[in-house]
Amino acid sequence: MTDITPDGAADKPWASPRAAANVKKRHRSELVLKSLGLGAMGIAFLMLFLLVSSLVSTGWRAFTQTHVTIDFPVTEDRVKADQIARGNYRGLMQDAMTATLPTFSEARPKDLADILSNAAQFSLRDRVVADPTLIGRTITMKVPVSDPYDQLNKGLIDRETPEQNRRLSNAQIAAFDALVADGRVSKPFNWALFTNADSRFPELAGLKGALVGSFYALMTCFLLSFPIGIGAAIYLEEFAPKNKISDFIEININNLAAVPSVVFGLLALAVFLGWFGMPRSAPFVGGLTLALMTLPTIIIATRAALKAVPPSIREAALGVGASKQQVVFHHVLPLALPGILTGTIIGLAQALGETAPLLLIGMNAFITAAPGTPFDSATALPTQIFIWADSPERGFVSRTSAAILVLLGFLIAMNALAIFLRSRFERKW
Amino acid sequence: MTGLAFLLLLTASLLGFILNRRAARSIRATGAPMHSLTNYHGGFSSLLVLVPGFVFLVLWILFQGTVINQMVMGSLPADVLSGLDDGAVNLVLTEISSLAAGRVFGTPAPWKIEAAEYMTALRAAASWLMIAGLSAIIAAALFFAFSRVRADFRARQGVERIILGLMIFCSSVAIFTTVGIVLSLVFESYRFFSMVPVTEFLFGTNWEPQIPMRADQIAGAGAFGWLPVILGTMVITVISMAIATPIGLFSAIYLNEFASPGFRSFAKPLLEILAGIPTVVYGFFAVLTVAPALRAGAADWGIAMSPNTALAAGGVMAIMLIPFISSFADDALSAVPRSLRDGSLALGATRAETVLNVLFPAAIPGIVGGILLAVSRAVGETMIVVMAAGLIATMTINPLDSVTTVTVQIVTLLIGDTSFDNPKTLAAFALGLMLFIVTLGINIFALRIVRKYREIYD
Numbered sequence: 001m002t003d004i005t006p007d008g009a010a011d012k013p014w015a016s017p018r019a020a021a022n023v024k025k026r027h028r029s030e031l032v033l034k035s036l037g038l039g040a041m042g043i044a045f046l047m048l049f050l051l052v053s054s055l056v057s058t059g060w061r062a063f064t065q066t067h068v069t070i071d072f073p074v075t076e077d078r079v080k081a082d083q084i085a086r087g088n089y090r091g092l093m094q095d096a097m098t099a100t101l102p103t104f105s106e107a108r109p110k111d112l113a114d115i116l117s118n119a120a121q122f123s124l125r126d127r128v129v130a131d132p133t134l135i136g137r138t139i140t141m142k143v144p145v146s147d148p149y150d151q152l153n154k155g156l157i158d159r160e161t162p163e164q165n166r167r168l169s170n171a172q173i174a175a176f177d178a179l180v181a182d183g184r185v186s187k188p189f190n191w192a193l194f195t196n197a198d199s200r201f202p203e204l205a206g207l208k209g210a211l212v213g214s215f216y217a218l219m220t221c222f223l224l225s226f227p228i229g230i231g232a233a234i235y236l237e238e239f240a241p242k243n244k245i246s247d248f249i250e251i252n253i254n255n256l257a258a259v260p261s262v263v264f265g266l267l268a269l270a271v272f273l274g275w276f277g278m279p280r281s282a283p284f285v286g287g288l289t290l291a292l293m294t295l296p297t298i299i300i301a302t303r304a305a306l307k308a309v310p311p312s313i314r315e316a317a318l319g320v321g322a323s324k325q326q327v328v329f330h331h332v333l334p335l336a337l338p339g340i341l342t343g344t345i346i347g348l349a350q351a352l353g354e355t356a357p358l359l360l361i362g363m364n365a366f367i368t369a370a371p372g373t374p375f376d377s378a379t380a381l382p383t384q385i386f387i388w389a390d391s392p393e394r395g396f397v398s399r400t401s402a403a404i405l406v407l408l409g410f411l412i413a414m415n416a417l418a419i420f421l422r423s424r425f426e427r428k429w
Numbered sequence: 430m431t432g433l434a435f436l437l438l439l440t441a442s443l444l445g446f447i448l449n450r451r452a453a454r455s456i457r458a459t460g461a462p463m464h465s466l467t468n469y470h471g472g473f474s475s476l477l478v479l480v481p482g483f484v485f486l487v488l489w490i491l492f493q494g495t496v497i498n499q500m501v502m503g504s505l506p507a508d509v510l511s512g513l514d515d516g517a518v519n520l521v522l523t524e525i526s527s528l529a530a531g532r533v534f535g536t537p538a539p540w541k542i543e544a545a546e547y548m549t550a551l552r553a554a555a556s557w558l559m560i561a562g563l564s565a566i567i568a569a570a571l572f573f574a575f576s577r578v579r580a581d582f583r584a585r586q587g588v589e590r591i592i593l594g595l596m597i598f599c600s601s602v603a604i605f606t607t608v609g610i611v612l613s614l615v616f617e618s619y620r621f622f623s624m625v626p627v628t629e630f631l632f633g634t635n636w637e638p639q640i641p642m643r644a645d646q647i648a649g650a651g652a653f654g655w656l657p658v659i660l661g662t663m664v665i666t667v668i669s670m671a672i673a674t675p676i677g678l679f680s681a682i683y684l685n686e687f688a689s690p691g692f693r694s695f696a697k698p699l700l701e702i703l704a705g706i707p708t709v710v711y712g713f714f715a716v717l718t719v720a721p722a723l724r725a726g727a728a729d730w731g732i733a734m735s736p737n738t739a740l741a742a743g744g745v746m747a748i749m750l751i752p753f754i755s756s757f758a759d760d761a762l763s764a765v766p767r768s769l770r771d772g773s774l775a776l777g778a779t780r781a782e783t784v785l786n787v788l789f790p791a792a793i794p795g796i797v798g799g800i801l802l803a804v805s806r807a808v809g810e811t812m813i814v815v816m817a818a819g820l821i822a823t824m825t826i827n828p829l830d831s832v833t834t835v836t837v838q839i840v841t842l843l844i845g846d847t848s849f850d851n852p853k854t855l856a857a858f859a860l861g862l863m864l865f866i867v868t869l870g871i872n873i874f875a876l877r878i879v880r881k882y883r884e885i886y887d
Contacts, residue, residue, distance in 0.1 A: 026779050029779075033784065033785070034683065034687050036679045037682050039679070040675065040676040040679035040680045040683065041684075041700070044751050045696075045700075048702060051706070051714050051718075054714065054718045055710075058717065231596040231600070232596065232599040232600040235593070235596035235599065235600045236600055239593060240600070246600075249601065249604060252607050255869065256606055256607060258802070258805065258869075258872040259865065259868070260805075260809025260864060260868055261809070261811060262839055262840065262864070263610060263614075263809070263861055263865050264610075265839075266610075266614060266839065266857070266861040267606070267610045267614075270613035270616070271609050271613050276491050277495060292606050295602065295603065295606070325589045325593070349705065353705075353709070353710075355708065355811070356811035359815075359840055360844075364844065382707055382709045385713065400717075401713075404710050407707065408710070
């Protein structure tokens with residue numbers, strides 16, 4: 001007979017203290033792995049949160065813009081009736097500001113006028129040119145203030161910092177405070193962010209040029225890559241014989257999907273601009289380049305969608321005498337279309353955020369007017385972000401964040417559309 | 430004029446469709462047994478007009494400018510271009526074309542005005558020639574298609590053959606793109622290597638790509654050794670992979686093994702948002718938030734840190750790569766057969782032991798492939814490093830230093846200046862060629878690993 005231990009561990013070895021300790025250790029290592037995984041995900045989510053919150057916290061300010069309401073007396077000695085467009089509107093601004101702030105009469109008129117944005121004189125001019133009867137009368141206008149005062153009004157300039165380290169002197173701040181006390185300062189929604197094109201002055205800079213440029217580029221990209229991608233996918237999936245050539249095409253498409261985007265920029269620069277002499281900075285060329293990058297995405301998505309259509313549908317159509325192309329174009333393609341559209345939208349969303357190839361074809365030019373055609377010089381949303389991120393003025397920091405929020409808004413909208421399409425038209429066979 | 434030409438083409442194609450369909454219908458009305466549907470007869474004519482007309486127009490537009498410029502330059506008096514280098518010749522051409530566009534600065538030489546007039550005349554003639562050529566093509570196509578309308582004409586086969594041809598063309602666009610990339614990179618790099626020796630580029634330890642503005646400029650000759658640039662790329666890649674790989678892998682393990690289905694369905698898309706954010710946004714994030722935070726942190730520890738550090742750029746790039754690695758690893762773990770997992774659990778192993786000792790070794794090839802693809806992305810990533818890394822190439826592996834990368838150099842060399850006749854701009858193409866080769870090599874290797882692994886269990 002064997003020894004019988006008091007606690008009976010021999011016939012229940014799993015209950016021995018050693019085994020219990022072992023189990024405990026194993027469970028602890030399980031817990032460690034689990035918490036490592038949770039921690040990793042936590043870091044990733046924390047980063048996402050940091051990214052979004054830092055953008056929102058700096059960007060939301062750019063969605064409002066400080067305006068001030070000023071009476072501009074349009075006098076005849078500043079604006080001659082026969083030369084309206086060439087009047088001294090800068091002088092008018094100075095007159096109006098000294099009249100509005102009489103207690104600061106010892107300050108130079110130029111300093112007071114600098115409270116207003118540089119654009120004020122041009123919008124004043126446009127008003128008078130449009131309606132010459134205004135000469136001799138007083139116009140009351142709401143004009144944007146220049147960047148430092150905008151920052152002051154948004155609380156971004158600390159009044160406590162010593163005067164010489166501040167962008168605005170005590171006198172300037174006092175002048176602005178007088179305007180605030182007068183009830184002339186307002187902070188409405190900044191529509192100019194969407195209706196103005198780029199500018200060197202942050203208070204005037206807007207995204208219109210970039211939005212139009214991005215629209216043209218994406219349109220070109222879509223018009224080229226969508227039909228070509230679908231054509232290529234249909235051929236490869238439905239018609240191509242399994243031979244060396246179609247294998248080669250497939251390898252090529254997979255490789256293209258993994259080529260760094262800057263290389264596509266080099267291709268566009270050398271071939272489209274260098275050899276074919278296409279215009280620099282044009283959204284058309286940008287769209288062409290993006291189309292080449294989007295093509296693999298669309299082809300791969302389309303092939304997956306075509307593959308998902310069950311063979312019974314093809315066989316049924318073939319059975320009643322349809323030709324192979326009729327089968328594809330009348331039956332398979334319409335069924336695969338939701339999947340194709342989803343893939344296309346996702347591809348276009350990637351193209352919308354693509355920056356490097358656009359930089360190389362010069363779409364980072366400083367252009368103050370929205371392009372009229374796809375062949376005019378333009379910027380795009382991501383390149384505009386790049387330009388603004390490089391600008392030294394403080395006001396551009398929040399503009400950049402705001403532009404990013406706009407871009408992310410478009411991306412989320414596109415992805416939501418793709419998800420909606422997928423869930424709405426998804427079919428279970 | 431171009432718009433008019435395209436309009437003409439579309440109208441003609443529509444006209445062809447209507448004409449042929451009507452002709453086919455009238456034949457059908459006689460009761461003859463038609464081989465093809467009437468729409469196919471129309472479509473045959475329409476496509477027959479559209480395809481060659483479109484090809485003609487595109488080719489014409491692509492080459493019109495070059496041919497006209499050649500003819501104008503050829504017509505110039507013999508002596509004016511002698512002794513001018515390429516840049517000066519280009520300048521003359523630009524001046525002539527701006528004269529032709531009506532922008533006159535100062536008083537140009539009479540021969541330039543003459544050339545500009547010649548250019549204007551040539552352009553007008555070219556527009557008319559284009560319309561004439563297009564009309565000829567359209568007329569021939571229409572006539573040919575119309576003459577084929579007969580009851581026994583196999584219009585459907587004709588249409589399908591054209592469409593098949595178009596689809597084959599679409600598929601070959603990928604090949605054209607690859608050929609275009611390779612040709613442009615090789616061609617421009619060849620010109621670069623004819624100015625700078627290959628050995629200097631490959632083994633030089635000094636990257637200072639400037640060109641002399643004057644002949645007597647001190648230190649004017651640029652140095653084109655790419656080693657510091659590739660070293661900088663490697664430093665940033667290593668940093669980003671060192672951060673992204675563990676986070677990505679642990680996330681994948683958690684998602685695959687421990688997470689409840691509800692958590693998974695919410696966390697996975699949230700992770701993938703990180704992959705969909707444009708890289709220019711990450712770049713701005715690095716400059717705006719990460720770099721100042723790192724600098725402040727380093728100052729607290731008393732460490733000097735340059736404003737653009739490899740750490741900031743690599744760290745932010747890691748955020749972008751996390752979802753990439755985690756989804757690859759997730760796929761690889763999911764692809765391990767259920768039986769292996771169940772077998773291990775049935776023997777009494779904990780989930781952690783199953784993952785680490787059974788699933789992970791089985792999934793390793795797929796995971797390694799995914800990590801390699803992430804490496805190739807990190808090497809080719811542009812905007813984050815353009816905004817957050819430095820511009821000066823230094824031979825350093827210190828992550829707190831400012832380093833530069835291949836993509837940063839490509840972008841900075843080509844922004845603004847695009848005359849392709851000096852080593853400075855051509856160097857970007859040489860770097861692009863190396864980048865293409867390196868990333869292509871990694872990609873092919875990674876895809877081979879992934880594919881080989883998949884074959885084991887299928």
